Amino acid sequence: MRDVAVVGVGLSEWGELWGRSIRDLFVEAAVNAVDDAGVEPGRIEAIIVGCMTGGLFTGQEHIGALVADYFGVAPISATRTESACASGGAAFRAGLMAVASGYHDVVLVGGLEKMTDVDGGGATRALAAASDAEYEAYHGVTFPGLYAMMARAHMAKYGTTREQLAMVAVKNHLNGSKNSHAQYQDAVTLEQVLGATKVADPFGVLDCSPITDGAACALIVPARTARRVAKGIPIRVTGSGQASDTIALADRKDLTFLRSTAEAAKQAYRQAKCGAADISFAEVHDCFTIAEIMVTEALGLVKRGQGGPAVEAGETAIGGRIPVNASGGLKSKGHPVGATGVAQIHELVTQLRGKAGKRQVKGAKRGLAQNMGGTGASSTVHILEVS
Amino acid sequence: MRDVAVVGVGLSEWGELWGRSIRDLFVEAAVNAVDDAGVEPGRIEAIIVGCMTGGLFTGQEHIGALVADYFGVAPISATRTESACASGGAAFRAGLMAVASGYHDVVLVGGLEKMTDVDGGGATRALAAASDAEYEAYHGVTFPGLYAMMARAHMAKYGTTREQLAMVAVKNHLNGSKNSHAQYQDAVTLEQVLGATKVADPFGVLDCSPITDGAACALIVPARTARRVAKGIPIRVTGSGQASDTIALADRKDLTFLRSTAEAAKQAYRQAKCGAADISFAEVHDCFTIAEIMVTEALGLVKRGQGGPAVEAGETAIGGRIPVNASGGLKSKGHPVGATGVAQIHELVTQLRGKAGKRQVKGAKRGLAQNMGGTGASSTVHILEVS
Numbered sequence: 001m002r003d004v005a006v007v008g009v010g011l012s013e014w015g016e017l018w019g020r021s022i023r024d025l026f027v028e029a030a031v032n033a034v035d036d037a038g039v040e041p042g043r044i045e046a047i048i049v050g051c052m053t054g055g056l057f058t059g060q061e062h063i064g065a066l067v068a069d070y071f072g073v074a075p076i077s078a079t080r081t082e083s084a085c086a087s088g089g090a091a092f093r094a095g096l097m098a099v100a101s102g103y104h105d106v107v108l109v110g111g112l113e114k115m116t117d118v119d120g121g122g123a124t125r126a127l128a129a130a131s132d133a134e135y136e137a138y139h140g141v142t143f144p145g146l147y148a149m150m151a152r153a154h155m156a157k158y159g160t161t162r163e164q165l166a167m168v169a170v171k172n173h174l175n176g177s178k179n180s181h182a183q184y185q186d187a188v189t190l191e192q193v194l195g196a197t198k199v200a201d202p203f204g205v206l207d208c209s210p211i212t213d214g215a216a217c218a219l220i221v222p223a224r225t226a227r228r229v230a231k232g233i234p235i236r237v238t239g240s241g242q243a244s245d246t247i248a249l250a251d252r253k254d255l256t257f258l259r260s261t262a263e264a265a266k267q268a269y270r271q272a273k274c275g276a277a278d279i280s281f282a283e284v285h286d287c288f289t290i291a292e293i294m295v296t297e298a299l300g301l302v303k304r305g306q307g308g309p310a311v312e313a314g315e316t317a318i319g320g321r322i323p324v325n326a327s328g329g330l331k332s333k334g335h336p337v338g339a340t341g342v343a344q345i346h347e348l349v350t351q352l353r354g355k356a357g358k359r360q361v362k363g364a365k366r367g368l369a370q371n372m373g374g375t376g377a378s379s380t381v382h383i384l385e386v387s
Numbered sequence: 388m389r390d391v392a393v394v395g396v397g398l399s400e401w402g403e404l405w406g407r408s409i410r411d412l413f414v415e416a417a418v419n420a421v422d423d424a425g426v427e428p429g430r431i432e433a434i435i436v437g438c439m440t441g442g443l444f445t446g447q448e449h450i451g452a453l454v455a456d457y458f459g460v461a462p463i464s465a466t467r468t469e470s471a472c473a474s475g476g477a478a479f480r481a482g483l484m485a486v487a488s489g490y491h492d493v494v495l496v497g498g499l500e501k502m503t504d505v506d507g508g509g510a511t512r513a514l515a516a517a518s519d520a521e522y523e524a525y526h527g528v529t530f531p532g533l534y535a536m537m538a539r540a541h542m543a544k545y546g547t548t549r550e551q552l553a554m555v556a557v558k559n560h561l562n563g564s565k566n567s568h569a570q571y572q573d574a575v576t577l578e579q580v581l582g583a584t585k586v587a588d589p590f591g592v593l594d595c596s597p598i599t600d601g602a603a604c605a606l607i608v609p610a611r612t613a614r615r616v617a618k619g620i621p622i623r624v625t626g627s628g629q630a631s632d633t634i635a636l637a638d639r640k641d642l643t644f645l646r647s648t649a650e651a652a653k654q655a656y657r658q659a660k661c662g663a664a665d666i667s668f669a670e671v672h673d674c675f676t677i678a679e680i681m682v683t684e685a686l687g688l689v690k691r692g693q694g695g696p697a698v699e700a701g702e703t704a705i706g707g708r709i710p711v712n713a714s715g716g717l718k719s720k721g722h723p724v725g726a727t728g729v730a731q732i733h734e735l736v737t738q739l740r741g742k743a744g745k746r747q748v749k750g751a752k753r754g755l756a757q758n759m760g761g762t763g764a765s766s767t768v769h770i771l772e773v774s
Binding site: 055059061062075078083090093094131132134243245378 | 487
């Protein structure tokens, strides 16, 4: 198996972008990634792009061919991957396999979602396709509702408090206020989070990640050719894991533990020959505040049940023991579903290069990205290190 | 790069199956594949499943996790691939990379589509997501219309006749009448095809592949372990290619040539160290009758412009120089979009094992499968050989 390195990363504009299309957003991110790497687009041999539901959001599937065409690199191979909100992480992993196998030497991994081109409840309906359509969505439960049930179970079992949930939002908005790319660059107070319009008890609107249009790209090559192919410091991918769980929440033995994340992390730690204690910082899937708490536990970054106290003690803040979501996370940076997993790779590379500016994690040597689909029916975990 | 072999294949029931769900259909195909291979499901390390648009057809995305859950193999890695109607071929190729890279030793590749759970124009609208949603579908053009334009261009340039188009349908329905798994097992006459209800000039309804519910699976392992892991004769995958083209037909220089298929074939022939003349038989993407004619040309199985005369001369019939779609093809066997590419692998394995019964191609030693998305904006080509 060939080792793989990231040699370039790029993002498009993120936000409510009614004037822009998915092809447009992808091309912006792709151009930024190849510019960052200093690699000619003509050297790209394949595109793998994560997208959750181009069909329900925009009426457009066949996303791979679309973006290869508009980026001007047809007739290269172009495929979309989908694992709901972990579509970007799954694309990155598929890209690793494409390079590690020897099938391709230069692969552009991307992710995108255009979420605002639908009417009132359209986004909620489209996102519900990540849950069990027949046994969850059909009966009217939405994602805020599903995660609210997980939150209530976690609160009952471990004593996690409403305030601790809110502190995740406060921390991530503070981080996002230092990220010029974030959709929301405003710090929020604990009182604002606690007093926000209720969405699904215990969540107010500030416990929920937003609806976002955006794309992200990463260019990957074999590690041994990275310095020859591209300019700048390549970042090695040392660990990759992916796992699944029951699609319906009701089928789980324990609502408070993310089995797919724990399993994917185990694979990634094994491949990277390290453990949770060796991670400098992490970007994780905080689609709702409870998610970040449960993910840090499943990754072993904090002890089981201690995700709430850890955020309250500042352990996961920038400057804390294990900074989590220095970028602002999905909560503040935005969550264009299929792009999120690749944007996490963007943040890891930026931090590991020491180029994260006001949100830089000091001593960032080994970063972890965790991307999650549905209520955790899919998870990917990747570990990146300075070469 | 590790060589890969197929050790088991399976199909679900195919047809208009209003009483069955996508999870149900996938599990049937998966059980048949592992039974065929004699491999315990617990040995499967990853699932990669092709599906074009679970969202628009059924409201369900997150297809990978769904089928892993219902097949009872969670928490293994499970990802969906999508390249429109080539989603199954793309899944197969992603599976090859997963095994060739050393990431996984036993991978279940699948494909599925549940197309009949939508009302009147729902299927046509969902399928239009494989075209350019903004510049084709938005203006009302449908897939029969797009392929009809390609047919008219081919007729004008090469003198391909209306009768030759119809002969593709006659041949494939005759083949399908020998396939107990085909959705339509009825031979049709030239007069029936020519006289059928017009869909988009020059096509009648019998020039078009049907709407189908169904799934297909193939179990793949490293070639060197195939005889140890599974019972029966493993079939080696010796060539794989994938390529793209402009998503919109209007952006092509030549409507009569499938560039993505020609490019994917070039890659596959190179890897398999063979040429078109070395292929014993082929399963190709005959979504419309003109498609088979154009594909045989792009693959080099017949000369450019000679696809029509070749079918008229019986060259592509079972017993002809190069049998094409001995299974009945999409036209007669059915076309559950995401499943089609994997079902082609099923047919190749069945033929190469000499188990195709009344439709057996004599001397089948090297088979080729070509799967195509949209109007050819994506193509995959795979070459399989007896060990």
